[in-house]
Amino acid sequence: MITQIVKLDSIDSPQTLAKQMALAGAQSGTIIFAETQTHGRGQFSREWNSQKGGLYFSLILRPVKEIQFSPSLSLKAAAVVADTLKKEFGVKTKIKHPNDILAWHPRRKKWLKACGILIESSSYDSSAEWFVIGVGVNLNNKLDKALTEAASIAAIINKQIDAEAFTSVLLKNFSLRYHDWLNSSVF
Numbered sequence: 001m002i003t004q005i006v007k008l009d010s011i012d013s014p015q016t017l018a019k020q021m022a023l024a025g026a027q028s029g030t031i032i033f034a035e036t037q038t039h040g041r042g043q044f045s046r047e048w049n050s051q052k053g054g055l056y057f058s059l060i061l062r063p064v065k066e067i068q069f070s071p072s073l074s075l076k077a078a079a080v081v082a083d084t085l086k087k088e089f090g091v092k093t094k095i096k097h098p099n100d101i102l103a104w105h106p107r108r109k110k111w112l113k114a115c116g117i118l119i120e121s122s123s124y125d126s127s128a129e130w131f132v133i134g135v136g137v138n139l140n141n142k143l144d145k146a147l148t149e150a151a152s153i154a155a156i157i158n159k160q161i162d163a164e165a166f167t168s169v170l171l172k173n174f175s176l177r178y179h180d181w182l183n184s185s186v187f
Contacts (some may be wrong), residue, residue: 003029
């Protein structure tokens with residue numbers, strides 16, 4: 001599924017670059033990783049705090065699918081992250097619709113934002129030309145103390161995470177769900 005990998009130390013947002021690349025004709029499966037984002041963003045252009053240690057990437061997809069299916073793709077992406085965090089680290093997760101993954105912090109005894117997903121698309125008539133799925137996961141990053149409603153997975157499980165291994169499993173899981181989504185007529 002991954003056809004091209006772009007790794008950057010820092011960028012304003014992998015999402016912005018991925019959209020530019022999609023518009024310029026980049027192939028499906030192009031993924032852009034950044035160690036840090038200077039202007040990471042979520043839904044409604046909300047800022048996403050993006051220090052080193054988090055996982056930040058955007059993936060370009062060009063499915064042959066009608067644009068009406070995009071909300072179900074967002075939910076599939078969120079479910080993949082939530083399920084992977086559960087299976088790999090035993091973290092209790094839940095999806096805050098439409099695009100956030102919350103994780104249970106046992107010491108703070110509350111649900112905190114661990115991941116945000118942003119999907120943007122371009123369509124022609126009723127068909128999608130491309131989707132860009134942006135994912136930001138708080139893995140090993142230290143969050144600003146002012147962010148009282150967010151936490152990193154490392155803080156929740158009290159140990160550092162092998163980011164490369166997690167990313168590999170996450171992308172494998174997403175590939176499986178994406179192929180199911182492509183073959184589904186439900187939206």
